[in-house]
Amino acid sequence: MAGFEILDPTVEPRKQPVTYVPRPDSLEGKRIGLVENTKFNSDKLLIKIGDLLKQEYGAAEYKLWRKHNASVPAHDEIIDEARRGVDCVVAGVGD
Amino acid sequence: MTTQLTSKRYAVEDPAHAIEFCYQQGWTDGLPVVPPTERAVGAMLDAAGLEPDKEVCFITNRQVAVSAEKVAVNAVMAGCLPEYMPVVVAAVEALADPKWGYHGPATSTGGAAVLMIVNGPIAERLSFNSGDNLFGPGWRANATTGRAVRLVMRNVIGTLPGLLDRGTVAHPGKYSYVIAENERESPWPPLHVQRGFKAEQSTVTVMSAEGPHQFYNQLSATAKGVLTSLCDDMKHHASTNGQPQYVVVLAGEHMRTIANDGWSKADIQKFVYENTQNSVAHLKRVERLAGAITPADETTLRSMAPSPEDVLVVAAGGRAGAFSCYIPGWAGGKKSSQSITKVIQERRA
Numbered sequence: 001m002a003g004f005e006i007l008d009p010t011v012e013p014r015k016q017p018v019t020y021v022p023r024p025d026s027l028e029g030k031r032i033g034l035v036e037n038t039k040f041n042s043d044k045l046l047i048k049i050g051d052l053l054k055q056e057y058g059a060a061e062y063k064l065w066r067k068h069n070a071s072v073p074a075h076d077e078i079i080d081e082a083r084r085g086v087d088c089v090v091a092g093v094g095d
Numbered sequence: 096m097t098t099q100l101t102s103k104r105y106a107v108e109d110p111a112h113a114i115e116f117c118y119q120q121g122w123t124d125g126l127p128v129v130p131p132t133e134r135a136v137g138a139m140l141d142a143a144g145l146e147p148d149k150e151v152c153f154i155t156n157r158q159v160a161v162s163a164e165k166v167a168v169n170a171v172m173a174g175c176l177p178e179y180m181p182v183v184v185a186a187v188e189a190l191a192d193p194k195w196g197y198h199g200p201a202t203s204t205g206g207a208a209v210l211m212i213v214n215g216p217i218a219e220r221l222s223f224n225s226g227d228n229l230f231g232p233g234w235r236a237n238a239t240t241g242r243a244v245r246l247v248m249r250n251v252i253g254t255l256p257g258l259l260d261r262g263t264v265a266h267p268g269k270y271s272y273v274i275a276e277n278e279r280e281s282p283w284p285p286l287h288v289q290r291g292f293k294a295e296q297s298t299v300t301v302m303s304a305e306g307p308h309q310f311y312n313q314l315s316a317t318a319k320g321v322l323t324s325l326c327d328d329m330k331h332h333a334s335t336n337g338q339p340q341y342v343v344v345l346a347g348e349h350m351r352t353i354a355n356d357g358w359s360k361a362d363i364q365k366f367v368y369e370n371t372q373n374s375v376a377h378l379k380r381v382e383r384l385a386g387a388i389t390p391a392d393e394t395t396l397r398s399m400a401p402s403p404e405d406v407l408v409v410a411a412g413g414r415a416g417a418f419s420c421y422i423p424g425w426a427g428g429k430k431s432s433q434s435i436t437k438v439i440q441e442r443r444a
Binding site: 003005006007008040068 | 100102103104105108109117120133136156159162168203251430432
């Protein structure tokens, strides 16, 4: 049987340059934003992290936000407030 | 089709080599695929009246544009007939709807599949099964259209099991999870008409969904009796207490029993909504809600879905047998994922 050609079913995702803002040398006096993903106990975990950042790393304060749910990005209000009111943000996905 | 196909091409020796090559590339769902030749892909596009570069949808969180060509390639691989292509396209369009919310149901440990419910004249014309062995094998349209959607998710959008598809146990509906409503025998308006479409339109409704949960009632000859069994089963299923929607699939015997009592779909929705509520105290006792039980918890009721309308009633399944089923939506709550109904455009200009 003669050979034939088949077509590739995949695509390459669109390339997006991602750059990180410079990391702070120290958290001393910094305002920390914490983004909670609504999973059970995630608020407790993040509050513990906030307390540790204050006690052990000298962070000035922290603020906790709650996303609408775990599957969506932080909504605009969180982004806006974070942009205006904090120096660093801790976010993560826990389950 | 007037535009050239732009997908990368691979030379293969024969069909068996092509099938094995697709396995090696990681392009399959574990089953063999039909080799996607230019001719087969062209026929798929022509049947839907689509140019290959037409953007079917854009998946924001993945930054992926899904072209008609890639949908067609995957539909060929899934084993679709060309005339199924408009159904696959409509379902893929629905996945990009923000209310469906691609990222959550595609990725979640909750293991949702894409349930597709086909309504309207196209269902019979393309021989979608709405009867015996409803979720089982044996019908090409049901087996391949859902498979095509899953292959698009895998190959185009990058929803790879173990990477961006992290279902903990998931379920076999992830291969294909497609039913039609039995509009010919149903005593009720079909789902798409309830949702504002015309009876003569054809639609596909997609819902992120757990597997079907079967229930049994051969004793009762009343609507209330049958649905009481359903509700007793449904209210105790140990899902996440956050289902945005449910589908209740009523098969032949139950459908006739309920209709003989004069119950409408709205009556069924109301009954199911009201009779599946659990007390907060119960949910705490069985460790499905956290916290100590308070006296108020004994009388505080929690519903399974946000409203009666979020219990979607579909008439489908075999004529014989006192079985029906319910299907919980994926667990994220209504802000995470809602069912979407799309018109199937059979031939575009």
